[in-house]
Amino acid sequence: MTTRDKIKAVALTQFAKGGYEGTPLSAITKEVGVTTPAVYAFFGSKEDLFLSIFEDVLSNHYHSVKSAIEQAQDGTVEERLYQILRGAFTYHVSQEEETIFYKRAMMFPPASLEDKLKERFGATEEMLTQEIRALLAEGIAAGVIADRPLDDLLDGFLCLMDGLFLQLLYYDESKFEHKLQNIWKLFWSGIAGS
Amino acid sequence: MTTRDKIKAVALTQFAKGGYEGTPLSAITKEVGVTTPAVYAFFGSKEDLFLSIFEDVLSNHYHSVKSAIEQAQDGTVEERLYQILRGAFTYHVSQEEETIFYKRAMMFPPASLEDKLKERFGATEEMLTQEIRALLAEGIAAGVIADRPLDDLLDGFLCLMDGLFLQLLYYDESKFEHKLQNIWKLFWSGIAGS
Amino acid sequence: MTTRDKIKAVALTQFAKGGYEGTPLSAITKEVGVTTPAVYAFFGSKEDLFLSIFEDVLSNHYHSVKSAIEQAQDGTVEERLYQILRGAFTYHVSQEEETIFYKRAMMFPPASLEDKLKERFGATEEMLTQEIRALLAEGIAAGVIADRPLDDLLDGFLCLMDGLFLQLLYYDESKFEHKLQNIWKLFWSGIAGS
Amino acid sequence: MTTRDKIKAVALTQFAKGGYEGTPLSAITKEVGVTTPAVYAFFGSKEDLFLSIFEDVLSNHYHSVKSAIEQAQDGTVEERLYQILRGAFTYHVSQEEETIFYKRAMMFPPASLEDKLKERFGATEEMLTQEIRALLAEGIAAGVIADRPLDDLLDGFLCLMDGLFLQLLYYDESKFEHKLQNIWKLFWSGIAGS
DNA sequence: CATGAATGAGGGTTCATTCAT
């Protein structure tokens, strides 16, 4: 593992835990075992380091969601929606720091990077939204989902995902699988067609 | 409004927006129209200022939830649960900065205050949890809520609340009332007894 | 003498000797007997400190030239021109550091301040130029200065001043009075009318 | 052109413009298209690089003055003095950066190199001084220059040169030829014998 | 000959905090 990668890995962890402003470069480099100016051999600035990690996380997030969607090509609409949810959270659980980094950056971006970040979030979220919307529409057409306005159903699903994410921050992984299943069941009962 | 109160009001806003580490005292005092050391006439330290605000926010949050619960003494279980939800979000919407401060402090507390904060969150959340649990139990007993494990239903409700909160960060107030109603309908469909 | 003034005084000396880039704030504050951040209680930045001194020097320079001109209201044109020259150099010699600071800033301005400085130089130099031009014209009219193009005479005088200044940097004060007289005599011979 | 020469050429320009302290090696190497450590393949240190350029400039300056003197072997004393002046400025104008580098190093040497530089300046300036002194003496003997103390005449001539140099910094080349002629005429009128 | 990685020293600046007033 190169120093560059070590810096990124450690920085990811520390930014996730302490936030951008709460994490001095010195804390990162100390853990890597290198002096602070070494960062500047690889990144133009602290902001650049952050953005570089951000791009990775965004990309990973995007691909993990995408692959979860693709792996859920077969099965009923219910199974596929659940696969998406589960896929997202499998990634979240296995890449806990990335997830926290991602959500923190999204919810409370460092002031100086706010614009740049918000812009980039759009695309990824859009993709996920589209896919879910399509699945929900399919469910309605198939009669397995109640015929409500599509946007309402979508809001519900996104609300579910967000809620689950927040709970991820508080509860540990072990209890999570059960929660996921349970909450999904409740939600599906709510949207299922008669 | 006393200087002390002005400082707290401005600090609330700025801490909510920029976080603890991202908000220098100077930014707060500048907006108040006072020099930085003035803070020390009222608060022992930056941490103290933060904690003082935190206590207020916690207390307001607690009371607003409590009063929402109390105002929902009459009516069906469904109505009362919805009132709780609505009460919480009415407060959230009207006190946007307090809400953000609260959630930010909860999700990403400043490292140096983490322990102190987490401890204090417990009680408030506990109270809310108890109340909801009681209502859900009542619903099951009355047969209006499906007879599932109580904790599962509770998890669902809390997930709903968290999800709604996150969406509050992204969407503006105007669209929110509709979302709230809609999502509640989905959720209630999900938990309602046959 | 206030700390602010001490900082300016020491900075003047050090900027004159070492230039802007060659003079760290720490060198200034060390000599003042204060820590480096103290500078920021009085000046917004190193640039601001430099500019503040610059304004003073410019102003002093301007007024010293002006007062030299005013004090040379009586007498022949030759005497008055010489008074201007002498007045300028009396100031230069008595305020050696200011002079060096001034000329250094003019000849080799710090890159980041170049534009701001050049702009400000204009006015002062203009004033001096106008005055000398008027005197030279008067001399021509009176027949004591040869009837050459005014601009040529002016160029000569300015060249004389610049040359004298440069020599000021190399030679010490004691020899300077004699040089001044001598060079003036040569120059006057050159421009005097037949 | 070898890399070594490119580095020197670019460094000359940048040192002239920004001074020693104001010019990081990185700025030089960037313009050359090479990484910073490449400098150390040819020069022991930044100081060495500066001194190496300095030697070249000093040598060029010396030879250009000398050749100007030699080319002015014939003609009247006036013509020969003017040739020296003109030769110096032809060089100055054609090698603007060298000139600025030279004068800057002379007037405001980097603190750490001050002693070394001042020492080396002596010889070159001495040579020029001697030559001019001889010419002036010849002029006096021939009766074309007024019989004043030789040192006074010399001071006048050197003052003229210095003044012209300073004006070179402010005015562009196009106007300069005329200025040179004009100022020389004034000066010659001043020193010419009756 | 030239680079990429890394460093030690230092530079300008910010910030929380203190203290006399």
Next chain:
DNA sequence: TATGAATGAACCCTCATTCAT
């Protein structure tokens, strides 16, 4: 109650320099 002056610690970043390759 509030300020202006001052500080120590820390922060981001730059720079000259070294060294293995």
